[in-house]
Amino acid sequence: MIQTFRRFFQSKIGIFVTLAFLGVIAFAFASSDVANTGTFGGVAGGDRVAVVGDEKISAIELSQAATSAIDGLRRENPTISMPSFIEQGGLDQVLEQLIERAAIGGFAEKYGLRAGDNLVNSQIMTIPAFRGPDGNFDDDVYRQALSQQRLTDAQVRDDLGKGLLAQQILIPAAFGAGTPDKFAQQYASLLKERRQGSIGVIPSAAFVPEGDPTDKQLSAFYEETRGDYIRPERRTIRYIAFGDDAISDNIDPTDEEIAARYEADRDKYAPSESRTITQLIVPTPEAAAAIQKRVQSGTGLEAAAREAGLQTAKIGPITKAELTAQTSAAVANSVFAAARGTIAVPAASGLGSHVARIDGIERQPGKNLEQAKGEITTLLREEKRRRALGDLAASVEEQVEEGVSLSEVAEQLDLEITTTKPITGAGMVYGNAEERVADIVGPALQTAFQMEESEPQLAEVVPGQTFLVFETTDITESAAAPLTEIKDRVEVAWRLSEGSKAAKEAADRILKAVADGSSISAAMSAESVPLPQADTVNLTREQLAAQGRQVPPPLALMFSMAEGTVKKLEAPRDGGWFVVNLTDIDAGTIAKDDPIFAQTKAELSQTIGREYGEQLRAAISAELGVERNETAIEAVSKQLTGEN
Template structure:
C-alpha cells in the first residue's frame, strides 16, 4: 500500500502541475535582462514560473469566491508568499535530484508529452502542430517545456526513493473502521401534547410579564430609519417609451437564429486516420460484427468526444446530404472532413422552426423599450447631479425633473419597493441625517438620491402592542418544557420496567443503525446520543418542538468481513498511509532545504508583484 500511496502522491507531483504551468501569463514591466527571482543551489527560479503560478492561484481563488481580488487582498491572504515558498521547495527537490544524479531519459519525457490529453487530436493521437501551438501561445519553447517535464519526472523518482520503504500499518484503519461499523438497535417515539397529563393553561398577566422581560431581545424593534427619496427607474417611464417598427425589425433580424432555425439533425462524427480505416469500421458495423459505440471505444474516445449536437445541413459539408437522408440510428460515410475521413451517426430529426416577427414582437418591444428607458434615465443623470450639487432638495428634484418623490420606513429587513435594490439598501443603511443627498445608480440603470429624516434606535415593543406574540412564544416554551419533563418521566419508567410500549404504544424500531446514519424526524446528534447509551437504557432527547423518548435494545460490533467495513478500512488505510507519506516527504524537503543555499532577488519579486497591481 505504501507503494500505491507513494505512486499516487508522485503522480500528483509529476502530472498535477503539468498544465497549471501552461496557463499563460506575461510578466511585463521588468527589465528584459532579468529572467530569474533567484536560485536554490544550482537551480534558478524563473520569473515566468512565479508569475504563472501566482496568476493561477489568484484565478483559482476568484473562481471559488466569485469575487475579483485586489493584489492588496492577495497579499493579505499570503498567496504571493505561499507561491514563492512552493517554488523554493520545488527547486530544492530539483537541485537535490540533480546532485544525486537522478534524471529521466528522452524516451520517458517523450512518452509523457505524447500521453498528455492537451496535445492529442480528435482521434486521440499525438498532435505535433497542436503541441507547438500550445507551447508558443504560452511563451514556451519545446526545449523549455521538455526540461520542465524532465525535472518533474526526476522529482517523482526522488520522492518514490524517499517514501518507498515506509511500512504499511493497517491498525489505525482497522480501529476506525471497527468504530464506524458498530451498530445499534433501538426504539423511539416523539411526544405530542396528547401525552401531557393536563393541557397547557392560558398564561396569567404575571407570567406574560415575566416571560416578556426575560426575553426582551425577541420583542425589540430594530433600528428604524425614516427616509425620503427621489428616484427614477426605467420601469417608471417604460409605458411612455415608443418603439420604432424599424428598430423591432432590426432586432428581430439580429436575433434571426433564435427565431428561424432550419431543419437540423442530432449527429455524432467519428474521425479516422484514413479512408480505409473508416471503410473497414463501417463494414464491421453493417455486418453486425461491431456497432458504432464499440468503434468509438476502439478509437479510445467517449460518445461525448464525438457529439456534434444539433447541426444544420450546411455545417456538415460533403456529408450533409447523406446525413440528412439517413434515418435515426443510421451510420453513413466515410465522408471527408477537415480532420480526416469520418463516419456519421444520425440520432434524431429536429424539424424547422420559425417564429414570425408578429409573435416575437411583444418580447422584443419590452427589451427595446427597457433599453431606451435606461438610456433616457442615464442621459439626465449629469443634470440631476448638478442640481443636487447646486443645493436642490429632493422635493425640488421631483418638481423640476422626472424623479418621483417617496418615503420609506427602512430596517435591515426591508425588501419592498426601492429597498429591493442592493445599492439602495447600502445607501439607506450608511447615510446619516446630517448628510447631503448624493445621486446613486441602481443595478438596472435607475438613479436615486435619499435623505435620512430620522433614525430611531432599537427599542422594546410595549407589551400591550405585542401581547399576542408574547403569549404564543410563552405557550411554545411551556410546551417544550412540559414535553421534555414528561419524556424524562417516561424514560425513567421504561428503564425501570423495561416495557417501552406501556408508555408509548406505537414506537418506531430502528435495526442495525451505524454512527453515520441520519434518522428522519430526530434532532441533530440523536444517533450520537444513542451510541452513548448502555443496553436497556432509556433517555429523553430534546427536540426543537418537544421531546423524544428512546431506548437502546441491542449493540453489535462491526463484522470485519462485511463489505462496507472492509471498504471503509481500505479507504482509511490508503488515506492514512498517504498522509504519512506526504508528512515524511515534507520533512525530507525541509531538511534538504536547510542545507541548500537559497538566494532571492527581492526587487525582482516586487517587480513581478507590481504587474498584478
C-alpha cells in the first residue's frame, strides 16, 4: 500500500513536487479533489514535532499532512487505513518531507531568495481545484475550497511560496548533470556481462516445528507481528434512491407556456443565414485595395496572399452576429452584402483591413409556432422535470438537515430502505472479495467513509436524474484482528516463522560447505530434511532486463555479487531462504555507437543530478539544524490511530 507513496517521494519528479506541495494543501488540491479533513484536538497546538532552524513544525501540521497524504493514497487504494499507513512508515515519510520543506524555506530566507506575490498568484490560478465551470480560476471556488479544508489564504500562499523556493534551489542543483564517457561505457558494458552460478531454495515449510506453540509463545509472536493482521475499516450503509418516479407534479407544458417560450426565443426560430469565407488581413486600407485589385484581375486570393508574404484563413459557417463579435460591424456588413464567389468590399477592424471571399452561403428558413411546438414541448418538459426533481431533492435535503430520519424520508417517498453488508472503502463486501456493493452507492462511498454515524446525507449520483439518501451504521474501525479470532492463522504464521529460523541455520551450514569447496547441490543433499534441487543460472544482464518484469530478488543478488562468492537471502513472509552461488563472470564490451551506450549515459546523468539534489537537501538541513521531538511524534501517531 505505502509503496506507491514511497516510490513517488523517491522519484526525481517526486522530490521536487512533494517539496513544492506537501504542506497544508499538497494532497488536498493537487488532484483537483478537495476532501473535507479536519484538525485533531487531542494534541495541543503548542506541541512541536520538530524544529528546523528557527521554524517549528507543529503536531497539528503533521496531523493535517498525514491525513491529506492518506486521502491522496485512497484514490489508488481505497481500503488503506491510518494504522496500516503508520505501521509501514507513512508518518515518518510525511514528517521528513515537512522537515525538508521547512529547511529549504529557511535556507532561501537566509540567502535572500524570494517568491513574489505575482508568482504565487500564477501558481494558485493553475491549480485545477480552483477553476470554475468555464475552466478559469474562480475566486468563489477558491474561497470555498479553503473553507472546506479549514485553511486560510495566508497558509496556502505560504505553502506555495516555499514550494517555489524549493524549485529555485533544487532544480538548478540537478540541472545539466553529465556523465563522462568512460564512466558511462563501464556501466553500459555491464548489460553484456554474463553470469553463471546456482540458486538453492531452503523453504521454511521443511523445518516447521511439529509441536503446538504455548499460549505465551503465540501471544508474544502476535504482538510482534500484529501489523500483519490489520483489518480495513468496515461500514454498513443504509440508503434509498429516487428519480423521476418520485415526481408527483404534472410536467407536461401547457399551450400558453409553449407560446410564451416561442415568443421569448423568437430569434432562435427566425430565418437565419450563415456564410463560409476565406479572408486575408492586411495592415492598411491601401494594401487591402491592392490585394482586391490583384484578385479582380484574375489572381486567386491565396496566390495574392503568398505574393505579399501573408496567409489566408478559412472561417465558417458563421452568422453575421458572430462575425461582428469576432471582427467589427463594418466587416460583417460587407461580408453579408457580397454575393457568393465574390470579394467583399474591404473593411477594417481592430486587427487591420479585411479582404474576404464568400465561399458559401447557407440559409435556414424560420419556424412558426406550430412547426416549433414539438421541439419546445420536449425542451419545457425536460426543464420542468429537472426543476421538479431538484425541488424534491432540495426538500429532502432540508428535512435531513432538520434531523428527519432516513426511515421517515423513505416512508414519505414510499420507498424501501436497502441495507448493505459490511463493506470496505473499495466497495467490496468484507470477507467476500468477489462481491461488490451496488453501483448506485459507488459515487457516495468516499463521503460515506468520512461521515460520522449520525444523520443521513443526500447525494446526486447521476446529475439531474438520480439522488441517493444514505447513512452509515455499524462502523468498525481499522485495527488488528483479535488473537482469539485468528488464532489458527497466527499459529500457521508462527510455525513458518520458527521454520524460517531453522531454515536460516540450514542456509548457514550450506554457505559454509560451499565456501569449503562443496557444490550447492551436494551441500543441500547433506541436510537432514529433503530440499528442492538447486537451479542452474546462465544469463546476461541484457537477457535479464528483456524479461520485462520485476527481477526476482535471488537473481538481483547474483548480479550484484563478486565472482566466486556465495550469499544467502531471506524470502518474503518467512517463506524460507535462498543460497546464491556465483561461479563465473564473463565481462561484456560495448561500442560508443551502440544505442545502449547513449541510453545508459542519459540515465546515469539523471541519477547524478538527483544525487546532487539529495546532497544539497542534506547539506541544507545540516546547516540549519534539525531537532525532532519523538514524544510529540508518538503522540500524533497515537492520536491518528485512535489509541488515546
